[in-house]
Amino acid sequence: MKRSALILQKRAEKIEAQRALHATAEGEKRSLNETETVEFRSLQQEIEKLTGEYNDALAYEENLRSLEGSEETEFTPAGEQRGSEKPRFSLHRAIRSQMSGSAHVVLAGAELDVHQRAVQSVSNANIAVTGFGIQMRAAQTVTGDSGGYGGNLVATELQDPIDFLRPEPLMKKLGATYLTGLQGNLRYPKNEGGIVATWEGETDETDSSANAYGYVDSLPKRLSVTVPISLQNLMQSNIDLEIYTMKEINAAIENAIDAAAINGSGTGQPIGVLNVSGTNQVTTGTNGSAPTWDNIVDLETGIFVSNASSAKMSYVVNPQTRGKLKKTKHEAGDLGYLMDKSGEINGYPSTASNHVPANLTKGTGTNLSAMAFGDWTQVLINQWGYMDISVDEKSQKKKGFVEITVNVFLDVLFKQPKSFSVIKGLITT
Incomplete structure (x- = not known):
């Protein structure tokens, strides 16, 4: 030897x-x-x-x-x-x-x-x-x-790929609840109030009262992604391409959930906080207006009036609004800015994400921003079944491709929309 x-x-x-x-x-x-x-x-x-x-x-x-x-x-x-x-x-x-x-x-x-x-x-x-x-x-x-x-x-040593730049995962960070392994359609009974207590005289008859109940349904919506990978790429890669690809697919799914929870249309996808009915609305000018201290206080006030406040409330803005708030003072002569150096707004934490739109229109105003504030633990991310992963090596075999397809069935539900306040039409540029 x-x-x-x-x-x-x-x-x-x-x-x-x-x-x-x-x-x-x-x-x-x-x-x-x-x-x-x-x-x-x-x-x-x-x-x-x-x-x-x-x-x-x-x-x-x-x-x-x-x-x-x-x-x-x-x-x-x-x-x-x-x-x-x-x-x-x-x-x-x-x-x-x-x-x-x-x-x-x-x-x-x-x-x-x-x-x-x-x-x-x-x-x-x-x-x-x-x-x-x-x-x-x-x-x-x-x-x-x-x-x-x-x-x-001289050999070139291939290192791990540099990750694609995506918005930071949002819903998990804000405290949304994830429910997995679901099967049938979900219906959540909702107590809409009705029982009241009244002051009566010693022998006066008390009127009866009862709660009124409604419900909110949550139905699965398919989120899918397909990635073709060449056989040659699989054979020649010095990294474990399949594991890295699945990591990227997971990141893409998580970002799609965040985007839907913020600004989903509700058509073929979950409805987001900016579009769901029942939230507290703060208005801006006819053609939009710059963010003010009054706007920010009004976002908070609507939630408190609705008895929906909690200790875990947070603002969600886009990067443009974040920058605008850091450069805008409360009012003339006030040394404080709408967002302080720590990133807090009105004493509450904030998170910036590009999932919050910056391309809204109002009147003649364009490229306007939105902003939301509320208790994000009121958000349910429902997932049915499991993540279905299929590998198809036949459909494009003549081209030398293998396709990895992932399907997940999800929905986003806001248990109490009154736990959120929304403002649209902010001039931030």
């Missing part, structure tokens, strides 16, 4: 010993104790020493192979011998071995040895040598000759 292989085996034993230490600690649900930490660090020093020895051994063995290869790939006429030396490699003889016909010669001797070394050198890259191969060992540089020689041999 080569020295590099022996060193590699010893190094693996040390790493396995480290793994055993961690397995013991994890099994007991604790971190490494003092004794184990000392042992772990001692093993780490040995591993680092063995790593250096391994790299030295590899370099030495490569030097030996280079020396042997330079002797064997010396081109001389076929059959030529130098004294008692073995026959040298013959390029012509190797070429003839690949020609069909009666003169066909099978690779043998020095030609076979050189070919086998070439095959071995590319085996780790899963490259098939279909003819005969010669492992070239000419001197190379990385930057010389404009990189046309050695530079083209």
